[in-house]
């Protein structure tokens with residue numbers, strides 16, 4: 306059987322780690338066919354690191370043409386457009402920048418169903434999506450995400466800049482933001498893909514509550530999720546180690562995408 310061709314849009318920390326994982330762990334089933342990055346030199350650099358696949362550095366249209374599965378690991382600014390183009394051409398997509406599709410997920414799922422292809426949304430930096438999916442069959446009453454990050458991990462976020470919050474002056478545990486997931490994704494686009502996934506898998510962005518808390522005492526990023534349903538209550542906490550190549554990304558987020566890729570190509574599917 307011929308190998309699945311995988312194209313990667315966004316050759317930064319996650320894109321690179323997934324490419325290496327595919328070459329290292331999935332090479333009997335898949336190969337990297339094409340790479341695309343706004344910064345062409347990053348696509349060329351990653352190409353030079355891959356020994357088995359020999360991908361082309363391509364633009365988005367070419368990449369989709371030469372792929373069976375597209376991985377989007379670039380930016381929430383383009384994830385919707387990349388997904389729509391990919392699915393329109395009857396190819397499947399794995400989306401990392403989930404914040405960018407928060408209001409468009411249903412449209413993308415409908416397109417995938419119509420065109421007989423798949424949308425994969427990894428759990429990313431959180432745990433509990435399996436429970437949320439199961440409980441939603443009985444009806445969900447409330448979903449709350451509390452994200453805790455050290456001040457440096459929030460630097461540059463739109464909300465921090467707009468509200469002139471001086472993160473260097475924070476000297477105790479402080480709630481920076483409290484609102485719904487839609488507002489959280491708008492105000493913290495790089496930090497809050499988890500809120501988007503939680504909304505899509507659960508009760509929607511307007512009903513999902515988000516709290517962002519910081520403290521100089523925090524050493525790592527953590528996400529606490531509380532799900533209340535008549536079938537039970539779930540509380541999970543993931544305390545994440547920052548990814549070496551990009552401290553704004555959690556190591557768990559990259560690992561979770563690797564687990565999804567492994568599951569795509571494995572006959573055993575564990576968990577819901």
Ligand SMILES: NC(=O)c1ccc[n+]([C@@H]2O[C@H](COP(=O)([O-])OP(=O)(O)OC[C@H]3O[C@@H](n4cnc5c(N)ncnc54)[C@H](O)[C@@H]3O)[C@@H](O)[C@H]2O)c1
Pocket residue numbers: 314315316317318319320341342343344347378379380381383400401402403427428429430431494495496498499550551553554555558559
């Ligand atoms: N789902 C999750 O839980 C989760 C967790 C962490 C990161 N993410 C998201 O995954 C994406 C990648 O994260 P990362 O840590 O690898 O970031 P990164 O900054 O290390 O890499 C992003 C790469 O994408 C490229 N890029 C940016 N805009 C582009 C465009 N318009 N077209 C093509 N390439 C473009 C950049 O040049 C860069 O090489 C980000 O959007 C991030 O928010 C999701």
